[in-house]
Amino acid sequence: MGLVRLPSLIANLKSFSKLNSLMSRKYQSDVPKGHLAVYVGEIQKRRFVVPISYLYxxxxxxxxxxSEEELGFDHPMGGLTISCHEDAFVELTQRLHSS
Structure with missing residues (x-):
């Protein structure tokens, strides 16, 4: 079932890529090629830049x-928003980075 949703996630990622291409050059320069920016937090959102490989x-x-079940894909921040504690997100990305 997890892979059934993956095409919709990838399609939405392409939409975010188009949005990124419309943003200023200064903003784009802080997201290296092969990475994407996500906003994490339950109330106060913090921006993280993660490798695209995490999507797999x-x-x-x-x-x-x-996050999709809770928030959908229409985010007021204009980017991918993940509703979880920052500490939990950092722990998860550290686990993914070390594997």
């Missing part, structure tokens, strides 16, 4: 799936 990791896909 089951733990990250699960986190995205839960």
């Amino acid at each position: 990791q089951p733990l990250f896909q699960d986190l995205l799936r839960r």
Whole structure:
């Protein structure tokens, strides 16, 4: 079931890429090629830049799936928003980075 949703996540990622291309050059320069910016937090959102390869990791896909169920894909921040504690997100990305 997890892979069934992956095409919709990738399609939405392409939409975010188009949005990024419309933003100023200064803003784009802080997101290296092969990475994407996400906003994390339950109330106060903090911006993180993560490798696109995380999109293929089951733990990250699960986190995205839960965020989609809670928030959908229409985000007021204009980017991908993940509703979870920052500490939990940092722990997850550290686990993905070390694997």
